Amino acid sequence: MGILVRGSLVGVLVFTTACAGALPPAPPTVSAPASLAAPGFDFARDTFAFRNEIRARQPDTPDLYANYCFVLARAMRQFFLFARFDPAQPKLDEGRYVDRIRRVVAEAPWHPARPPDDRVVIPGYASLREFSAAEEAAVKTGLGGRFWTFVHPTNWRVTLPVTRGHQEAVAGEIVADLDQGRLVQLLVTNWPTPELNHTVVAFAYRRTETAVELSIWDPNDPTEPGVISFERSARRFVATHVYDTRPGAIRVFRMYYSWLL
Numbered sequence: 001m002g003i004l005v006r007g008s009l010v011g012v013l014v015f016t017t018a019c020a021g022a023l024p025p026a027p028p029t030v031s032a033p034a035s036l037a038a039p040g041f042d043f044a045r046d047t048f049a050f051r052n053e054i055r056a057r058q059p060d061t062p063d064l065y066a067n068y069c070f071v072l073a074r075a076m077r078q079f080f081l082f083a084r085f086d087p088a089q090p091k092l093d094e095g096r097y098v099d100r101i102r103r104v105v106a107e108a109p110w111h112p113a114r115p116p117d118d119r120v121v122i123p124g125y126a127s128l129r130e131f132s133a134a135e136e137a138a139v140k141t142g143l144g145g146r147f148w149t150f151v152h153p154t155n156w157r158v159t160l161p162v163t164r165g166h167q168e169a170v171a172g173e174i175v176a177d178l179d180q181g182r183l184v185q186l187l188v189t190n191w192p193t194p195e196l197n198h199t200v201v202a203f204a205y206r207r208t209e210t211a212v213e214l215s216i217w218d219p220n221d222p223t224e225p226g227v228i229s230f231e232r233s234a235r236r237f238v239a240t241h242v243y244d245t246r247p248g249a250i251r252v253f254r255m256y257y258s259w260l261l
Helices: 069-082 094-105 128-134 136-143 155-159 164-179
Strands: 083-086 120-123 184-189 197-207 211-218 221-231 236-241 249-255
Touching: 069 083, 069 094, 069 128, 069 136, 069 184, 069 197, 083 128, 094 120, 094 136, 128 136, 155 184, 164 184, 164 197, 164 211, 164 221, 164 236, 164 249, 197 221
Parallel strands: 083 120
Antiparallel strands: 184 197, 184 249, 197 211, 211 221, 221 236, 236 249
């Protein structure tokens, strides 16, 4: 699934993260509609068709595409920001698709979106979902390996306790990013429970009377959005609907929003 359960956690740096302001008060409306993270984002169109597999469920399968959750989550954002699909152009061979994919994922995910005319063109397909379904081998090759996601300097955070104030600040940062039209990649964990050390991408949110519900894309489940809730009174995150995870309290951190974090 993520770093510890279906892979290895390697902490290489220790540093302090500054916290932003607290989550703003809920408006009077109890059930406001979801607020899309980015203009034009569509779950069924702008996400990968294949999944990050869970090795524990298929321990004897060779060449299993497992422990790639961080690669896929980061790349989904990169395609949304830096690629443009053009179904009217002729399709390419696998090698040239690999080259274009590598150009997309070479761009830092915290950079602003490129204008349409300055994006990497993916010819022959209308969307990331269609492209990754038809050209799965090329996409996986182009996305590259997973080693550097295991040694990312922020991975150490899953082993440390955090305050409720810290989690409230993270919730405020997520909502602020979504209000600015940005997809938000999240490191999520219930460590030391050996179940969830993983990454997802928040693309929308909804306020209720008691919580802020984040709609997420989970690399382990391409079929439907999941939900992570921030409970306002308890000032904690809960895995409301996260694939292969029992509902319960978790810790959440933003990820890949600067060169270091």
